[in-house]
Amino acid sequence: MEDTKEDRIRKRAHQIWEDAGQPEGQHEAHWAQAIADIEAEDAVPAKPAKPRAVKKTDGAEKPAAKKAAAAKTASTKTSEAQPAKKPATRKPKDAPVA
Numbered sequence: 185m186e187d188t189k190e191d192r193i194r195k196r197a198h199q200i201w202e203d204a205g206q207p208e209g210q211h212e213a214h215w216a217q218a219i220a221d222i223e224a225e226d227a228v229p230a231k232p233a234k235p236r237a238v239k240k241t242d243g244a245e246k247p248a249a250k251k252a253a254a255a256k257t258a259s260t261k262t263s264e265a266q267p268a269k270k271p272a273t274r275k276p277k278d279a280p281v282a
Contacts, residue, residue, distance in 0.1 A: 189226075192222050193215070193218045193222050194218075196217075196218035196222055197211070197214045197217070197218035199218075200214040200217050200218055201214045
């Protein structure tokens with residue numbers, strides 16, 4: 185059974201009171217804070233659940249995955265053989281001075 189808004193406010197106010205060390209004479213402040221908290225919760229739209237990816241259980245690999253793995257292997261081999269290029273650091277001659 186779902187709690188009514190007033191039930192939620194009452195529970196939140198009680199939690200605030202307990203967290204504050206159960207002081208006496210501050211029930212109105214706790215109640216006002218609880219109302220603000222519950223209204224803030226209600227104002228935030230609930231995020232829809234993301235659909236889960238379905239994994240194949242038959243062990244078959246998709247052709248695209250095979251191509252991606254082959255491309256990754258090929259790029260790794262070429263990057264090992266060639267040194268990395270140094271990025272250009274020169275400014276154009278016409279660039280304004282800052």
